[in-house]
Amino acid sequence: MRILLPPGISFYTFQAVAYIVDVYHDRLPPAESLADYALFISLFPHLIAGPIQRPFHLLPQVQKARRFENERFFGGLMLILTGLFRKCVIADNCALLANAAFGGQFGPPSLLVLAIGVYAFAWQIYGDFSGYSDIARGSAQLMGFHFMVNFRQPYLSASLQEFWRRWHISLSEWLRDYVYFSIGGLRKRELNKYRNVVLTMLIGGLWHGANWTFAIWGGLHGMGLAVERFLSTLIPRFPAPNSRCGIAWKWISRIAVFHLVCLSWAFFRAKSVADAWRFLGGVTTFAWRPEYLVALKYLGLFSLPMLWIDLMLERRQEE
Secondary structure, three states, rough: OOOOOOOOOOHHHHHHHHHHHHHHOOOOOOOOHHHHHHHHHHOOHHHOOOOOOOOHHHHHHHHHEEEHHHHHHEEEEEEEEHHHHHHHHHHHHHHHHHHHHHHOOOOOOOOHHHHHHHHHHHHHHHHHHHHHHHHHHHHHHOOOOOOOOOOOHHHHOOOOEEEHHOOOOOHHHHHHHHOOOOOOOOOHHHHHHHHHHHHHHHHHHHHOOOOHHHHHHHHHHHHHHHHHHHHHOOOOOOOOOOOOOHHHHHHHHHHHHHHHHHOOOOOOOOOOHHHHHHHHHHHHOEEEEEOHHHHHHHHHHHHHHHHHHHHHOOOOOOO
């Protein structure tokens, strides 16, 4: 039997669960109006692709009157335009390379095919998700609502913990508050903390789809976070962030974390676990074709502007 699921079911289910839990624990007074609650759940900008809205943030906005503001309206238009740029210009063009690499059009898996595939998919999925979020935030702003920032330059993260504080922020915060803390969080002994992190990320992986590839992707991030937490208790802090050594170490960490994230994307993108292992197995093979140079130039053309934008946003700490 094939079951047709309603679009966006995971997003409004998460919001409904958050509302029930928060009301049950007296963190939030229940909505007095069914219409207010229904609007909080089904407000269309976030319905298909998020960001996941928390009850304490969005429900009070639904319950009070809104008024037109020129500056907010213009800001909403700019968010929609930047979201369309990320989606239609960056993501859709990088998708051509990712599809070709994972689909075998570049030949059998090799180091360069792997690099083109995972780099292109990394910028594709970032452009897709952050673009959707910006369009949703901008659309809500036109109507007087404020949605939380969902992406904050994630590929400039110097650790996996920092990555999950910057990537799909509304999802990672939801998993932390309603899964991680619910199964014990930091209150149990040390080994249980690591187990809870892995379990939370496994659930986060399965949220994206009922496939072993997503479970492995979530498990890899969970194990990475657990190892990182364990090592942080053994290794002393490095030089001051603003020193020359500190800046060099930050960039080394950023490059390492980016590549770890890219390798995990291979499981997220592949159709099956066998396909992912076959694709990653090409890391030991080097082969050259003239089209690889064209592909790398094309990838640079669409990924470097995104990287430049993120570097500018990181430096200015503003949108």
